[in-house]
Each structure stands twice: as C-alpha cells, then as structure tokens.
Amino acid sequence: MASEVEGLVKTGGLADVARALPRYLAQQGHDVRIILPFYKGLKRRDEARLLASRWLPTPAGQEDIGYRLHQLELDGFPVYLIDCPRYFERAELYAEHNQAYGDNGERFAFLAAAALHATEQLGFAPDIVHCNDWHTGLLPLLLKTRHASNPFFAQTRSVISIHNAAFQGVFDRVQFATVPEISHYEQRVAYDYGHINLLKCGVLYADKINAVSPNYANELLTHLGAHGMASAFQQRAADLCGILNGCDYQDWDPATDPHLPANYDAQDLSGKARCRAQLQQDAGLPVVSDPIYGMVCRLTEQKGVHLLIPALEDFLRHRVQVVIVGSGDPSLAAQLQAIAQRHPDRFAFINTYDDRLAHLVEAGADIFLMPSLFEPCGLNQMYSLAYGTLPLVRAVGGLKDTVVDWDQGDDEATGFCFMDPTAHGLLDAMRRSLLYFLQDTDRFALIQRRAMQTRFDWPDSVEQYVQMYRDALAR
Template sequence: MATKKTSLTKHPLKILFVSSEVEGFAKTGGLADVAKSLPAALKKMGHDVRIVMPFYQTINGKDNAVAILSTELFVEPQPFAVSYQVMQLDEGNVPVYALDAPQYYDRPELYAENNQAYADNGERFTFLSAASLDLCEKLGFQPDVIHCNDWHTGLIPFLLKTRYAESDFFAKSKSVITIHNAVFKGVFNYDQYSLIPELIQRRYINAEMDPSHISMLKAGVAYADKVNAVSPNYASELLTHLGSHGMEADFQNRAKDLYGIINGCDYDDWNPETDAHIKQKFKANKVSLARGKKACRRDLQKQVNLPELDVPVYGMVCRLTEQKGLHYLIPVLEDFLLNDVQVVIVGTGDPTLASALRGISEQHSDKFAFVETYSNPLAHCVEAGVDFFMMPSEFEPCGLNQMYSLAYGTLPIVRSVGGLKDTVIDFDQTPLVATGFIYDAPTPEALLIKLQRSLLLYCQRPQEFKRLQQNAMACKFNWAESAEQYLDMYLGGEQSLVNEICNDKIGA
C-alpha cells in the first residue's frame, strides 16, 4: 500500500473541490473554514486543486471576478437548458470557480431568509452538482478526485455513476464525500430534481427517504468511492442511530470505506502572535500571555459593554441552534452568574434561543453580554479575551472553535461528543497533560458542575490554570497532517483507525 502511495503521489493529482461555501467568499459556518484551508494545504503539497462554489449575490470579491466560461447545462432527455457562467474569483493560490446562475444564487442569503429555507433549495443545489461536472468537461479539467462536501454536493457521486458512467472524460475520476454535519440531509420532493432525470428514472437509488422524497446526502454516501467524517470519533458515531440522525444503515453499508479525518486549524488566521483583529498580540510565554490576555479582555469588555473587571470571563461564538447546546446552558446561566464571573455569547440563528439569551442579558447586564451578530473580528476578540470557551454541544462533528481556543490559551469546556472528544484533554482525568474540561451527560446540571469546576481551578489554583494554558497553546492541529490523511484516502491507501472502530461496532 505504501508503495502505491509513493508512486502515485509522484504525479500531482487533479482535485475538484466542491463546496457550497468558502471562507473569504461566503460563509455561514465551519464548512467554509475547511473549504478554504484543506484545498490550500493540498495545493501546498503540489496537487492541482480547483474549488467550485455558487456565485452568490453576497459573495466577496465579486467586482474582481472574471467570466471564463459562458455556457448552458443541457439536461437530456428534458427539453430545456440552464444558462450559466463560470466566474473565476481573485484568490490566493487555489483557483475558485463560482457558478453564476442568477435564478438560483442572486439572492440576499445563502440558504434561507427570516429563518425560512428557500423553497427551491433542492433545485439550487442539484444545479451545483450537475454544473460542477459539466464545467470540468468544458474547461478541460479532468479530475482524478472530485471532493464533495455535505448534502449540497451529494448528487455528484450519483451522476458520476449514472450520467457519466460511460464517459471517457471521467473514466478515471473518483469521488469522495466529506460529512461535516449529517443532521442536514438535503431532503426534497422529486419535483426539485428535474435537472437530474436519472434520479427520477432510477427510483432504486438508495437515496429515498420515502416514496416521494430523495436525500442528497444519502445519495452521496451510497455512491461516493470513499466517505469521511471530520473526526475519527464522529465517524464512529455515524454508525449509530443517535450519532447519524437515523442514517446508521447508510453508513454501516459503507463502513469499509468510511474514514475519520480530523480538521486542522488554520494558524495563518488563528494565531495570537499575528492576529490583526486583537488588541494586543501575545505569545505562549507566561509574561506575554498574561499581559496579552489582560489587554484583550479589557478590549472585549469595552466592545460588549461589560465592566472592565479582573474576573474570569467565559465565552461562546456559534450559530444559535440546538446542536450547539444552548438549551443546556440557558437553564443554568443565571445560577452560574451568581459567581464573580462574566459571560459573553456572540451568535445568530434560532429566534427562540436568541430571545432567551436577550432576556437574561437584560436582567444581568453587568455580567452577561449577548451580542446578536455575525462578526469574524469579534469572534477573534472573544477567543483572545476570554479565559474559558464553552461548547456544550448536543453533537459536534469536529468543532473548530475549541481548536481556536487552544491556540489562544483559552481553555475549552466541552461535551464529550464528536471531534470535541478527539481534541480536548480533560483536567479531571489527566491533570498533567490536560488542555480543558470534558463532561458526558447531556444535561444543564452536568454543564453547570463543569463550569463551577473550571472556576475553582481558576480561583484556587492559578498556577495550575496557567499550566493548562501552556498545554493548550502547545497543541497543534496542522492542516498539512490532515491533508496527508486525505491524500491516503484519495489513493485508497491504508485503512484509517476508524475502520477498526467501525468493525467493532458493527461486528464485522
């Protein structure tokens, strides 16, 4: 197997990386971070990577985009065609091809307005899949690997094995799908799949949720050559009913091709020594860290209107959804605020969660700030300015903020799920090498106990708290290492550790 890898990697691979969002151009969450960093890491290894995404109305860098292709997607045997342009965006090293099809993407938001998903999301992202393959032929880019991400791109593996099954152009192309979040399955009525008539003809495709609905994610998992989750622990959770949100049979069927590859942290963006967003840059050494944290804490307190006090500050930056565990925090937040602490939460999303947080902040404006906004600069200031970062997630495929926290000497307090379990070392279990706090039970009480525990450490054993900060800042999750594992998977290389876990779980 090793020999195979060496000989194949002598030749750079051509990789088409398809994602509905990419950091720097359009982002709602962690998928965008990965879609920027992983292609860049693969490119650094010498591979020829091209990214494909939609040309959203709100995309950054729109004015510098250059049309490199004006064409039509013909959908035989349907009698119609969809006109589109491929716009090349001004990027770093990796070319980004944005699909300009105004009827699908010229809208104020990416997926939803006023918490209402666009009614034609099925058709919009069917187009993303179909046009990604169409443009390859027209631009003469013959990919060795087509790397799909989440449900938005799930029909690509299906198309490769149906529409393009006899195509010489794609004869050597393999597809992989990365699962960033299996709760979103991309389930739509057959009416939305008119761009993929193959789906309608072949009702046996393993992607049906019920007789009238198809899941794009199921299609991706069934037809991709390889499937991976964004952490080894999440890969093993996908084999269970709870962890896969009801798709365990689909993942169990692919267990032999299922990998778990942890995301990296982009230290070009998230590094307290170079971060242009924070008040005072700092290093890991104790003096620099103490001074930097203090200056950043003061700055954060100023920005969010909290008193500028020397008290421990707890933070959170996230989409406001049940996934992020706010329903565990909200019931105990006021109890926790009885302590001499401050809490800062930055996020947008579910109006009910937002209203509960707003209510608490109005009652406790001297201790709790809820900032209902999406702001990357503020996210950096939170990571730098707080002492603890809370992630009481219901589930968390990988999680990126705990890695950002570690880099800034901010101790994560996380629930033992998905990638959080793979990346944080618990103080109570292994105090010498610990980097944060982990707890199991999905309850507000268990979270409160861990919050109190972290506060005790901070107040009563400051030297030990500082040692944990040093441990945290020494952790590295380099994209170069994750990209090596992706390469192994592309090449059908060594089975990753997760396959052993999978085999245990399903008794294979």
C-alpha cells in the same frame, strides 16, 4: 466542490475547511481547483473574469439551463464560479428570515450537474472530485450514472466529507425533474414517500466517505449519532474514515492576530489582559477581575444553547462574567437577551456574527463554552486552545478527539469535559471549572500554556486526505 469558501462567502466552519484544505494540498504540489456558486453576495465578485457561457443539457421536453462560468484566483489556485441568476442571484445562500429557500433541492442539483458539465467544457478531468455535505451530494451519483460511460471521467473518483450529518438535504422528488437518474435509483436514496435525500446520494455513491473527526466517524455508525442514516453509513463502513480537520494557524494565532488590541504567546501572556479589558468594554461589562466565560456560535440546539440558558441563571449567581456572540434561532436569542437584561453586569449577549468579536472572545475569555449535543469536528475549541482560553466541551465528536479533561493530570490536560447532555450536567462542569480557576491559579496557567502549544496542523491532516484519495483511485 463546496457551497461556501472562507474569504469569498461564509456561514460556518465548512467554509474554513473548504479554503484551508485546498490551500495546503496546493502547497504540497497538487493541482487544485475549487467550484463554487457565483452568489450575489460573493466577495471580490467584480474581480471574476468570464470564461465561458454554456447550456446544461436537460431531459427531452425540458428547456436546457443556461449558465456562465467565471474564475477568480484564491491562494494561488483557480476558483470556478457557476453563474446562474435564477438559482444564485439571491440575498442569502440557503435561507432568508430563518426560512430555507423552497427550491434548494433544485438549486443544488443544478450545481452538481453544472459542475461536472463545466469541468468537461474546461477540459480538466480531475482525479478526485471532493464533495462537501448535502449541497454537493448528488455529484457522486451523477458520476456513477449519467457519466458512467463518459470516457472523459473514466479515471475520476469522488469522495464526500460529512461536516454535519444532521443536515441531509431532503426534498420532494419533483425538484429533480432535470435529473432523470434519480428515478432509477430512488429506492436507495429516497426518504419517506417520494422525497430524495441528497446526503444519502453522496454516502451511497462516493468512492470514499470522510467524517471530519475519528470519533464522529464512529458515531455515524450508530443509530444515536447518525441522524437516521445509520444503515447507509453501516453499508459503507469499509469506505468510511475519520480525518480530523486541521486548524488554520495563519488566521488564528494570538501572536500575530490583527484583530487583537495586544498580541501574546505561550511565553508571555501579558497581552491577554488587554484583550480581556477590551472584550469587557466592547460587551458593555464592568472591567473587573472576575473570570470570563465566552461563547461564539450559531444559536441552535446542536450547539447546546438550550442547555446553557437554564444553567446561566444559576451560574450568574457566582462572581463571573459571560459573553455570548452569535445569531440564529430567534427564540433562543430572545431568551438570552432577557437574561442579559436581568444581569447587565455579568452577562452580555451580542446578537450577531462578527469576525473581530469572535477573535476577541477567544483571546479575552478565560474559559470557552462548547456544550454541543453533537459536534462533528469543531474548530472553536482548537482556536481556544491556541489562545490560552481553556475549552469547556461536551465529550462528543471532534471535541472528544481534541480536548483532554483537567482531571486527566498535569501531563495531558488541556480543558474541561462533561458528558451528561443536560443543563445540570453543564452547570456542574462550569462550577468545577470555576473552582479550579479560583483555587489552583498556578495549575491553570500551566494548562493554559500546554493548550497554546497543542497543535492540530493541516499538513498532518493533508497526508491522511492524500492517502484517502489514493485509496479512492485504486478502486
């Protein structure tokens, strides 16, 4: 169960995982179904076939909520779509004009309740309901309360994956009028004066909790890394594990990538030069031999954009080019745009998210920037490794689990790491990488090839997920 799935609707990396993990589970013979909201902007919406129209029961004195259940096929398995126009017939998924919908708590509380109701209507009693982030956090609580005595779910267990604990889904309790169970457990899941924390619902009531990298699981047990939820994670430490997301190399392989003007692999990197020239042309930069630093991200403080902005002014004094593709915080976007206007030959900022451009940056850049304040797993550093574009990362979360610093030696290095969460710390790392790029070209090429041969395959992660599911079922 997820709020977005790549190929149907996507705003971030959660969608990639919510498609890839089910795909690889299904390839191993597991019976997998996805439940997703029937958003207005859903791709392939016209292909969905109606399965049923139902009413979700609500407490006495309130009107039951009508919904329809549709089905699509994705990668050979069914996707069930919860259709309720009052909640999901909107221009965007969670927010418009950088402003979250005021009833998001009510919307996703309905989704959790309707998902279990729909599953029962279909006669499909799952062994595991795999929830993802705060949008689905209420479901484990409902299984342990509303459905605790329901024989249909007697063997069902729940797990929740934490893709980003900074987003917890905190809403005024008045949004949960249709979920009376909340009032009985409010002290456990409350957040400050009658607000309910949906992520905490999932963490406290799921049978198992997964953080999307081993290092991030450790960080969630600390007050510095848990975004105010350290005590909840510490209570459940015995049921917390960290499974690194896999990389979907079907979509991210420079040898077959249809978005690129030329393909290449670790044995022959010549096509990378054509990708580089195409990136420069598309970004409006001169086609020169200066090293290119690329970045594709949401414009948020989490991604370290506020560290990069002051570092850029100093870094652009060198003979380099920087290309940033991303959208988000208007203030950060305005600052990047101003820098681009001052340095039109060295810096390009493209204020959008474009899948083709994202692939082109990964292929055309020499070094990829990820100076994140925190990063539960991260996927772009894995894509960068696959494309021979050495990642420069802050050594936190999944970035620390997947990138080995240049100074670790020829047998292990795959990129560049730094720790100090300041503009100065980032600038030092960028200058260090530039020095190595210019002065040690043979070693740079060697590490490029090692990076391209580094693999974080989903089948390896799926084995760990299946073991987690079995551990949950044994509870």
